[in-house]
Amino acid sequence: MYKLWAIIKKETLLLVRDRIGLSILFLMPVVLILVMTLIQDAAFKTINEKGIPIVLVNNDHDSLGNAIYRGLKSSSLVSLTDQIDGKPANQESLEKAVSEGKFMLGIIIPEGATRSIRKNVTNMVNETMTTDAKKENVDPFEIILFIDPVAKKSFITSVTSNLQAFISELKTQIMFQTFSDEINALIPDGGQTPPQAYERSQIIKYKEVYASTLIGDKVPNAVQHNVPAWTIFGMFFIVISVVGNVMKEKKEGSSFRLQTMPTSYLLLTNGKIIVYVFVCFIQFLIMLGVGIFILPLFGLPSLYLGNSIPAVMILALSTSFAATGFGVLVGTLATSEQQGAILGSLSILLLSAIGGILVPTYIMPDIMRSISVISPLNWSLEGFYKLFLRGSSIAGILPNITLLTGFFIAVISISSIVNRLKQK
Numbered sequence: 293m294y295k296l297w298a299i300i301k302k303e304t305l306l307l308v309r310d311r312i313g314l315s316i317l318f319l320m321p322v323v324l325i326l327v328m329t330l331i332q333d334a335a336f337k338t339i340n341e342k343g344i345p346i347v348l349v350n351n352d353h354d355s356l357g358n359a360i361y362r363g364l365k366s367s368s369l370v371s372l373t374d375q376i377d378g379k380p381a382n383q384e385s386l387e388k389a390v391s392e393g394k395f396m397l398g399i400i401i402p403e404g405a406t407r408s409i410r411k412n413v414t415n416m417v418n419e420t421m422t423t424d425a426k427k428e429n430v431d432p433f434e435i436i437l438f439i440d441p442v443a444k445k446s447f448i449t450s451v452t453s454n455l456q457a458f459i460s461e462l463k464t465q466i467m468f469q470t471f472s473d474e475i476n477a478l479i480p481d482g483g484q485t486p487p488q489a490y491e492r493s494q495i496i497k498y499k500e501v502y503a504s505t506l507i508g509d510k511v512p513n514a515v516q517h518n519v520p521a522w523t524i525f526g527m528f529f530i531v532i533s534v535v536g537n538v539m540k541e542k543k544e545g546s547s548f549r550l551q552t553m554p555t556s557y558l559l560l561t562n563g564k565i566i567v568y569v570f571v572c573f574i575q576f577l578i579m580l581g582v583g584i585f586i587l588p589l590f591g592l593p594s595l596y597l598g599n600s601i602p603a604v605m606i607l608a609l610s611t612s613f614a615a616t617g618f619g620v621l622v623g624t625l626a627t628s629e630q631q632g633a634i635l636g637s638l639s640i641l642l643l644s645a646i647g648g649i650l651v652p653t654y655i656m657p658d659i660m661r662s663i664s665v666i667s668p669l670n671w672s673l674e675g676f677y678k679l680f681l682r683g684s685s686i687a688g689i690l691p692n693i694t695l696l697t698g699f700f701i702a703v704i705s706i707s708s709i710v711n712r713l714k715q716k
Contacts, residue, residue: 344397344447345370345373345396346364346373346451347372347374347386347389347390347395347399348361348373348374348381348399348401349374349382349401351400351401352401352402352404353403355462355465356405356406356409356459359458359461359462360455361374363457364399367454369450370451376394381398383436386398387438390440391440393440395440396439397437397440397451398439399455400436402433402435405433409459409462413466413467416467417470435455437452514592515587515592515594515595519580520672520676520680521649521673522579522649523575523576524611524676525640525644526579528644528668529640530568530572530616531615531636532619532633532636532637534564534619535619535623535632535635535636536632537564538620538623538624538632539626539628539629561620561704561707564620565613565617569612572616573608573612576608576612580595584597597679597680599679602686603685603688603689606689607672607679607689607692610672610692610696610700613700614672614697614703617704617707618639618668620704621703621706622635622636624707624710624711624714643667643668643669644667647667647669647670648664648667648669648673668695672692675692
């Protein structure tokens with residue numbers, strides 16, 4: 293126990309003396325969280341498809357145009373307006389505003405759209421009721437969409453689906469009324485239909501419920517991705533500090549002197565692991581504080597920690613061990629400080645990229661989502677997603693904890709074997 297305490301004291305002194313490196317370990321994740329969350333906030337709102345700006349020109353001024361306006365206005369999908377710079381929008385100003393990026397989509401409802409639908413439905417009903425019915429000429433109409441090139445295809449599909457639904461609903465309503473009028477003409481008193489019959493016939497409604505056991509609707513946002521993501525990145529970036537420590541011991545000869553002592557490699561490594569795991573855990577707590585207290589000052593949502601704080605702490609501890617173990621492995625494999633710094637930083641950047649830290653995995657291509665499962669940073673991030681977004685408990689993140697713990701054991705075992713081979 294005395295030997296372990298002496299090793300911990302040595303590692304702590306080495307760490308504290310490197311004040312610049314220590315400050316970077318704590319300040320870098322804070323800066324990354326603030327900058328990346330602010331940058332990605334608008335992007336996540338787009339991903340969640342809420343509040344996307346749309347401008348509407350309603351030249352119809354009848355049932356269809358009014359139904360589309362009311363439907364889009366009440367939808368959480370979009371933020372709808374019919375004015376540009378305080379003036380009623382027209383086709384020219386709409387096209388210019390969309391091309392300048394002020395709106396993601398512009399919709400123009402042509403004049404006479406409702407009249408064309410009525411004629412079309414009347415022809416259909418007349419053909420059904422009588423064989424010698426005369427057809428009215430129906431003028432086709434186009435609903436014009438001006439689309440910002442940066443708009444997602446899925447968003448455009450959602451809007452056009454909504455427009456089709458409005459048109460179908462109006463056609464059904466007109467058809468219902470037309471059939472009622474025809475029946476009333478054939479059967480004067482037997483076919484009267486209450487005016488609200490159509491409204492009451494709409495028995496199917498939709499309710500959006502997120503697949504989460506959390507209280508309230510918690511959807512992925514910039515805070516809930518960036519805080520755990522960049523905290524994990526900062527924790528794994530401790531590899532640079534660990535490598536620098538190991539290289540300094542090799543350069544000064546203290547590593548050789550320690551190996552001549554009657555102490556196992558694992559005991560020497562345990563002191564290093566304990567110190568750096570503690571540093572990683574302190575990093576994690578500071579980043580949580582940033583997410584809960586600092587980000588709301590910038591107008592962003594506060595970080596929600598889910599239903600199980602003990603599960604959050606256990607996952608953070610597992611991540612700390614995995615990050616420190618990886619740092620020990622890189623330090624053992626490297627033969628110089630420059631080599632260790634390059635190997636450590638590049639490997640962490642690569643694992644971050646494929647693990648969903650830089651870009652969330654759910655907006656990656658399928659092949660990259662398949663590859664992301666090999667990254668320990670992804671195991672940790674998915675665990676925090678389960679806790680923060682899906683309301684999981686310790687049982688829910690047990691696979692993630694197991695993977696991180698297994699990774700720690702594996703890299704420490706490899707480090708021990710490599711060190712033994714180097715000694716020979």
